[in-house]
Amino acid sequence: xxxxxxxxxxxxxxxxxxxxxxxxxxxxxxxxxxxxxxxxxxxxxxxxxxxxxxxxxxxxxxxxxxxxxxxxxxxxxxxxxxxxxxxxxxxxxxxxxxxxxxxxxxxxxxxxxxxxxxxxxxxxxxxxxxxxxxxxxxxxxxxxxxxxxxxxxxxxxxxxxxxxxxxxxxxxxxxxxxxxxxxxxxxxxxxxxxxxxxxxxxxxxxxxxxxxxxxxxxxxxxxxxxxxxxxxxxxxxxxxxxxxxxxxxxxxxxxxxxxxxxxxxxxxxxxxxxxxxxxxxxxxxxxxxxxxxxxxxxxxxxxxxxxxxxxxxxxxxxxxxxxxxxxxxxxxxxxxxxxxxxxxxx
Amino acid sequence: xxxxxxxxxxxxxxxxxxxxxxxxxxxxxxxxxxxxxxxxxxxxxxxxxxxxxxxxxxxxxxxxxxxxxxxxxxxxxxxxxxxxxxxxxxxxxxxxxxxxxxxxxxxxxxxxxxxxxxxxxxxxxxxxxxxxxxxxxxxxxxxxxxxxxxxxxxxxxxxxxxxxxxxxxxxxxxxxxxxxxxxxxxxxxxxxxxxxxxxxxxxxxxxxxxxxxxxxxxxxxxxxxxxxxxxxxxxxxxxxxxxx
Numbered sequence: 001x002x003x004x005x006x007x008x009x010x011x012x013x014x015x016x017x018x019x020x021x022x023x024x025x026x027x028x029x030x031x032x033x034x035x036x037x038x039x040x041x042x043x044x045x046x047x048x049x050x051x052x053x054x055x056x057x058x059x060x061x062x063x064x065x066x067x068x069x070x071x072x073x074x075x076x077x078x079x080x081x082x083x084x085x086x087x088x089x090x091x092x093x094x095x096x097x098x099x100x101x102x103x104x105x106x107x108x109x110x111x112x113x114x115x116x117x118x119x120x121x122x123x124x125x126x127x128x129x130x131x132x133x134x135x136x137x138x139x140x141x142x143x144x145x146x147x148x149x150x151x152x153x154x155x156x157x158x159x160x161x162x163x164x165x166x167x168x169x170x171x172x173x174x175x176x177x178x179x180x181x182x183x184x185x186x187x188x189x190x191x192x193x194x195x196x197x198x199x200x201x202x203x204x205x206x207x208x209x210x211x212x213x214x215x216x217x218x219x220x221x222x223x224x225x226x227x228x229x230x231x232x233x234x235x236x237x238x239x240x241x242x243x244x245x246x247x248x249x250x251x252x253x254x255x256x257x258x259x260x261x262x263x264x265x266x267x268x269x270x271x272x273x274x275x276x277x278x279x280x281x282x283x284x285x286x287x288x289x290x291x292x293x294x295x296x297x298x299x300x301x302x303x304x305x306x307x308x309x310x311x312x313x314x315x316x317x318x319x320x321x322x323x324x325x326x327x328x329x330x331x332x333x334x335x336x337x338x339x340x341x342x343x344x345x346x
Numbered sequence: 347x348x349x350x351x352x353x354x355x356x357x358x359x360x361x362x363x364x365x366x367x368x369x370x371x372x373x374x375x376x377x378x379x380x381x382x383x384x385x386x387x388x389x390x391x392x393x394x395x396x397x398x399x400x401x402x403x404x405x406x407x408x409x410x411x412x413x414x415x416x417x418x419x420x421x422x423x424x425x426x427x428x429x430x431x432x433x434x435x436x437x438x439x440x441x442x443x444x445x446x447x448x449x450x451x452x453x454x455x456x457x458x459x460x461x462x463x464x465x466x467x468x469x470x471x472x473x474x475x476x477x478x479x480x481x482x483x484x485x486x487x488x489x490x491x492x493x494x495x496x497x498x499x500x501x502x503x504x505x506x507x508x509x510x511x512x513x514x515x516x517x518x519x520x521x522x523x524x525x526x527x528x529x530x531x532x533x534x535x536x537x538x539x540x541x542x543x544x545x546x547x548x549x550x551x552x553x554x555x556x557x558x559x560x561x562x563x564x565x566x567x568x569x570x571x572x573x574x575x576x577x578x579x580x581x582x583x584x585x586x587x588x589x590x
Contacts, residue, residue, distance in 0.1 A: 024398040024407075025379070027482035027489075132551065141486050141527065143546065189352035189360050215494040235366060235481065235490075236400035237405025239358035261400045261483035271354030272410060297356035298410045305411055 002068030002163075003156040004122070006206035007106060012058030014215075015126060015145035015157075016256075018051055020134035020247065024237070024260045032256045033333045034117050034215060034279030037176060037308060041056065042121035045074035045170050046310040053128070053135035053145070054121035057103070059108025060116070062151055066101045072164035073107060076097040076172070082108040088248035097171030097318045098123075100164045115280040119173075124161035138257060140216070171318035176311055178277050179304075185268040187309045188295055190233060193265035194245070197227035202267055202289060207251065209285045215257040218281060223269065224249030235263040241270030241278065244327025253278055271297035273304045275276075347426060349372070351419055357395075358407040359415060361422060367492070367520075368451055371402045372480050375429035378404050378558040382422070396502035400481045401490075401555045435558030436478070438589040441524070443515050443537045443562045444570040445459075445469045448540035450514075457517070457534050461498055469564065472536065477522060477560035485554040487544035491560055494520050506532030513539050514563070523556075535563075540574035541587075547580055570584040 016039065033039040033056055040050045048054075055061075061079065075081055075095045082090035083099075084106040092109075093099055095118070101107060113117045128146060129134055137145025146157060191199060191209025209223035231247040238244070242254045244264040253261075253270055255278060270278055271292060281287070292300075352360040379399045383392050395415025398405040408418055424510050431511040432578070445465075458465045494517055502518045508532060510516075514525045516533030525528060525531060526543035530580040543553050554560075576582040 022396050023552070024396055024405075026481065026484045026487065027484065028552065056582060123552075132545065141544075143486065186353050189354050198444040234365065234401050234403075236360060236362075236403040236481065237354070237358070239354035239405060239407060241355050241357075259483055260398060261481055261487070267354065268352075269358075272357050294356050294415045296354055298414050301410045304496055325505050346441060 001127075001156070001158040001190045002161065004071070004159065005065040005067050006052040006151050006153055006155040006157070007065050008063040008110065008261045009151055010057060010062040011060045011303040013062055013151040014056050014058070014139060014149075015053050015128065015135050016056040016330050017053035019137045019256065020136050020138070020144065023132055027136055028132065029195050029257055029260060030240070031138040031146055031215070032134070033258055035126065035276040035277040037178065037234035037304075038119045038123070038280075040116065040308060041172060041176060041311070042074045042076035042119035045076065045096070045172065045315065046121040046123045047098075047158070047165065048121055048125060049121065052117050052121065055151075057109055057112060057118045057120060058150075060077060060111050064157075065109045066103050066105050066107070068103060068159055068161075069100050069157070069160070070100055071159060072098055072100050072123035072169075074121045074170075075109070075118065076121075076122075077229070078113045078115050079118050079288055080110045080113065082110060086106055094171065096175070098169045100169060112187075113280070114197050116282045117119075122159060123165055125157065127158040136256075140257060142239070146185065159236070165324065170315040172311065173314045173316055176308070178280070179274065182288040183274050183277065184271040184292045184297060184300065186294055187291055188266070189236070189269070190265035191267050193227055193229040193231075193233065194267050195226045196338040198228065199267070200317060201225050202251065203291055204279050204288075206286050206288055206341070209230055209281050209283050209287070211282055211283045212282065215255060217252050217254040217258055218278065219252045220250060220287075222250065225251065225284040229265070231264055233263055233265050235261045235313070238262050240267070241272065241275050242266045243268045243270065244259050255279060271300060273297065273300040301319055347432070353415075355403060356410050356415070358405055359419065360403045360405045361426075361538060362403040364402050367480075369400045369492070370477065373490070374430055375402060376400045378422075379556065381405070381425045381430060385425060386522075391418070394418060398560065400413075400483070403543065406517060407560055415472050436559055437555065438559045438561070439554065440587045441539050441541060441560055442565045442569070442573060443539045443560050444565050444567055445537040450570075451536050453534040454493040454536045456459075457498070457500065457536060460500060463497070468536065471498050472517070472522065473562050473564060475522070477562070479554050479558040479560065481522075481550070481555050481556060482554065485527060485529060487554070489523060489554040489558075490544065491522045491524075492523055496520070500534060505536065506530055510535060511538070513542060515539055538570065539584050540565075540570045540577055541582075542577055545577075548584070553584070
């Protein structure tokens with residue numbers, strides 16, 4: 001069996017696709033990639049459809065030994081990966097591109113800088129049977145992905161392909177713009193459970209990501225938000241990015257591993273365009289929230305999707321690991337005759 | 347019928363039928379859930395992703411790259427205007443339950459004392475309750491089953507248990523539930539079913555669905571163990587427990 005063997009586990013690496021969709025009525029959380037943009041880019045770099053499952057790296061990634069003739073991997077996100085071969089010192093690799101790795105080589109995914117998540121995709125995907133139509137890991141119930149849990153040392157991640165498909169390596173033209181400024185939100189479903197002062201606090205104050213931030217949600221610290229009708233509601237459905245405010249008055253943004261229904265009033269919901277940003281936030285970061293309309297949010301999401309497709313259409317050829325980058329040789333040799341090793345801009 | 351549409355971002359909205367827990371309102375939620383399912387099966391409601399029923403609201407999720415709120419909401423309105431079935435017909439499900447012994451029913455004596463009944467009367471009231479699944483949530487496959495006989499209403503325990511076994515049958519407020527996993531819980535434990543509410547090995551891992559009518563059937567410890575063995579081995583005929 002061709003596989004990637006986990007030589008050293010990262011902090012919280014799970015197999016994720018775009019989510020286990022269609023079973024919320026049965027209490028099944030969707031799970032799925034925290035940063036849909038990052039997973040889509042990794043998949044596109046690997047030559048996969050966007051729906052393919054990849055590895056979501058949480059804060060620090062694993063060391064993976066190639067137990068296949070070869071494999072094409074693609075990394076997306078601010079990583080500083082390295083290739084380890086025999087006793088030679090680790091050789092830095094670029095992120096935001098694909099690499100063809102050979103049997104016996106070890107990919108050190110490494111630390112993520114400035115984001116909580118990054119993605120690794122393998123060409124052809126993992127040879128893991130879907131559960132309820134998805135490969136997304138929901139670790140709280142031990143469901144989906146690789147044995148329903150984060151990766152551990154000695155795990156063998158089975159690969160669909162025995163060798164990397166022919167073709168060039170590709171890289172992202174430039175870092176994808178996730179947006180900056182306030183996190184855009186849409187009021188509701190229960191904004192009427194808050195006082196006018198409470199709503200104003202929410203959209204004017206600065207909030208800090210607390211240490212309680214994981215795949216289920218992010219608990220923020222900052223000024224408390226005043227309720228007018230109380231924190232409790234008759235439980236109803238929780239959409240992605242719902243911002244619930246329990247009695248203590250501090251907002252919690254609910255993400256992929258959120259429960260399907262809940263009984264706290266939800267002041268607003270993060271616009272889907274900004275969910276990938278939320279999925280990358282590290283503890284200690286500060287954010288502000290700004291309210292927009294549903295129509296604006298839908299438009300922003302369509303724009304983001306168009307930019308994502310343009311970024312994919314604009315992928316450049318990249319130098320295969322250890323080989324020659326002909327494109328760069330042509331471009332740069334004509335200027336100064338020397339090709340410098342250059343680290344990816346992150 | 348007047349409903350309120352509540353925004354849940356740009357990928358979902360909620361159709362709220364009222365602000366109380368009642369069989370009538372939950373019936374309307376379930377009827378719209380079913381009507382949406384039928385419309386989709388007929389090829390309609392493009393861009394709608396799924397619907398999530400709860401006690402008094404139906405959340406509709408959609409793909410903002412395939413449709414918009416402005417396109418979808420009038421279609422939902424039209425479904426409601428066409429008239430929802432008074433009481434969507436759900437499945438009738440039998441759940442064998444053993445109420446015997448301290449291991450399976452550690453809170454039975456206390457529930458009896460607090461409701462001024464004998465343990466046998468508590469069991470009889472549970473067996474006679476016209477239960478219906480209102481909503482699933484909290485964890486995959488956990489059903490909030492309303493319809494508990496009013497004389498058994500008790501608030502949740504002040505001190506939740508950290509760990510209780512899978513398939514425990516419990517009551518609190520006006521509801522009963524069955525724990526799909528070993529988990530913490532604050533309800534009163536009065537029995538155990540040999541059935542698993544969640545079984546990864548089954549094609550449909552979740553046993554109960556919103557709208558199901560539930561009847562508990564009393565079994566003794568020996569019957570419990572016999573059925574439990576079949577569940578464990580994956581040889582139980584689950585269809586036998588369901589009437590469409």
